């Protein structure tokens with residue numbers, strides 16, 4: 001094959017940046033940003049080149065494999081599906097639907113194959129369905145459901161038009177935004193200031209985003225609800241709210257006013273770790289700006305008050321007149337109008353629980369903290385067989401170290417993944433999809449959360465191998481194995497051939513035709529797949545438009561500002577403010593709060609096998625303030641033991657004054673030293689699994705989302721025998 005360049009997107013994270021992939025002799029020679037891409041406009045981060053590394057990675061599985069002893073041997077697809085069908089059907093026949101568990105991980109949401117993932121979930125009819133969403137955006141969905149009447153109505157930050165951007169618990173300069181898809185976030189943030197606006201970052205760490213801001217407010221981990229309640233107090237008592245818009249759009253305003261009336265910035269300050277004057281100023285400036293938007297994400301989702309915090313964020317935006325208005329929080333009009341129709345999907349909070357009764361279901365799934373215990377359970381909904389799809393929960397979720405051994409107790413486990421990971425290594429069969437560069441796809445999901453309405457197309461860079469299957473084809477075959485088909489040997493083939501005709505690409509094309517820009521509504525000028533295919537970088541469908549009035553799913557069609565249980569929980573927080581912050585944990589001997597952090601060259605747990613992503617200083621370090629390190633006599637680079645009530649890990653110390661005192665930050669997704677993992681590059685620099693420190697039972701009180709931020713820990717010099725392994729790990733890194 002000669003040299004060619006193909007335009008598509010990098011699908012590694014939500015930004016889905018447009019890339020130009022140059023190929024010569026079947027090798028990727030270069031990956032650059034696509035300047036014609038309507039959303040990313042040429043921006044890419046260093047991870048984009050990993051798309052090539054992934055494709056060529058010799059460790060990537062290219063055929064299904066079956067467990068033999070401690071290793072795996074290749075098997076054919078037909079044999080694999082027959083065996084999986086037989087084993088799963090047997091478990092279901094003997095123990096019922098919920099005996100098969102399923103976990104769906106983050107990359108599943110980065111291709112339209114996820115439509116078939118959803119179909120498999122439906123066919124399973126299990127109570128044991130889990131996704132990465134319950135360690136991610138559950139609080140935002142919960143709040144959307146209670147305030148706007150549907151969990152899919154999560155507002156997007158209109159960063160490109162705002163006069164004031166307040167970022168709370170997110171680091172878009174590294175993550176490029178999530179539930180506000182904003183490739184090239186750094187430039188968009190600089191542009192806010194460039195047009196005379198202001199940027200404030202509220203974060204315990206002086207992050208890459210904070211460096212771009214006018215002001216950094218180093219809040220105490222978990223202190224946000226106090227800060228926000230006191231801001232509301234100022235907005236109410238100083239009469240800074242947009243009463244006209246509130247009266248027209250919202251209900252419950254009186255309850256909010258009553259809630260915050262007596263809670264002053266002075267009372268909030270010790271809990272927020274922010275002084276009262278700053279709190280007052282933050283409130284006044286938010287109200288005074290021509291438009292202003294507060295954007296919160298992972299850092300506040302992953303706390304016990306995740307739902308309350310997101311509710312307060314939305315409330316502050318709404319009462320200052322910044323909801324559903326340019327420059328504020330808005331709702332997209334995506335080509336497949338999920339926001340419009342999502343409101344008819346049932347949320348059914350608490351329709352069932354795990355066997356211990358601790359975790360409640362939300363939008364038909366259980367919070368991921370329940371997973372290991374459901375496998376180890378003796379109860380009615382014990383998991384006996386498992387399917388994982390594009391997920392690595394052994395590293396990415398807190399399970400107190402019990403998930404890996406629990407997976408080994410299963411009757412049967414099938415993983416859909418292209419690597420032998422810390423999770424999939426426990427599988428009986430692993431089914432690998434083709435590489436992302438071999439996929440043809442329409443990006444129908446990310447426009448639901450993008451800063452501009454758009455539609456983009458992913459062209460194949462390489463033809464898939466003749467016997468390669470895409471994720472959706474794998475899902476479809478699992479579905480047909482689980483359907484109650486008569487004369488299975490004959491009918492399965494027939495059902496599979498039917499599925500083959502309804503690819504997600506075809507389904508998307510139909511949904512687009514019927515959508516707000518489609519030919520059914522707009523005739524010949526309407527949006528078609530052909531037009532998107534022909535475009536150099538997708539089709540821009542314009543800025544976000546005010547449309548909450550048509551979308552809202554509450555009964556009185558008003559924004560519910562004051563759901564009763566939220567108000568009650570906030571009142572309890574206010575009552576508790578009379579106690580000393582953190583006193584109980586400090587009495588227990590835990591004196592530091594642990595938070596997470598992301599890096600530009602890392603993506604959750606799974607890009608550590610690409611050599612170019614592993615260059616530079618070690619990443620899996622404990623970041624600590626120099627004052628805290630001096631108090632403990634710890635040196636930069638020295639191995640330290642970080643211990644919580646639930647576990648301990650050893651990592652190198654990294655001293656920095658960019659983090660608030662009393663806080664340590666360790667990234668997740670590391671800990672590749674487990675035996676049998678097929679990541680040879682990652683194994684050389686494994687890092688440690690921070691989720692061993694977190695308590696699976698620590699969750700956001702409303703949604704059950706894992707609360708992996710602000711776990712209490714201690715940090716001490718590591719004993720010399722563990723120290724040597726950690727030091728060895730450090731010295732192998734670039």
Ligand SMILES: Nc1nc2c(c(=O)[nH]1)N[C@H]1C(S)=C(S)[C@@H](COP(=O)(O)OP(=O)(O)OC[C@H]3O[C@@H](n4cnc5c(=O)[nH]c(N)nc54)[C@H](O)[C@@H]3O)O[C@H]1N2
Nearest residue numbers: 105106107132136390391392393396416596604605606668
């Ligand atoms: N402590 C702590 N834990 C966290 C977080 C945190 O901030 N702190 N963040 C959480 C968040 S936001 C998320 S989203 C989760 C992510 O958690 P998960 O979704 O469980 O894990 P990932 O690390 O994304 O692993 C993805 C897996 O999918 C495989 N894979 C990649 N692409 C594909 C594909 O196209 N098809 C298939 N079939 N497989 C593929 C990879 O090989 C890898 O094994 O982690 C969460 N965990």
Ligand SMILES: Nc1nc2c(c(=O)[nH]1)N[C@H]1C(S)=C(S)[C@@H](COP(=O)(O)OP(=O)(O)OC[C@H]3O[C@@H](n4cnc5c(=O)[nH]c(N)nc54)[C@H](O)[C@@H]3O)O[C@H]1N2
Nearest residue numbers: 169170171175178221222297298299598599600602603604
């Ligand atoms: N490079 C890179 N990009 C990614 C990913 C990745 O792994 N690497 N993952 C992708 C995924 S799956 C997601 S969901 C998104 C997440 O995107 P973001 O939400 O931007 O995630 P983080 O970078 O973890 O930012 C969370 C911030 O919250 C801060 N924080 C921690 N605790 C608190 C607190 O109590 N209060 C406040 N106010 N702040 C707090 C942390 O210091 C951190 O800066 O990123 C996506 N993009």
Ligand code: SF4
Nearest residue numbers: 010013016017045047
């Ligand atoms: S931000 Fe980086 S990893 Fe994410 S889509 Fe863009 S290039 Fe890919």
Ligand SMILES: [Mo]
Nearest residue numbers: 106132136178
């Ligand atoms: Mo995520």
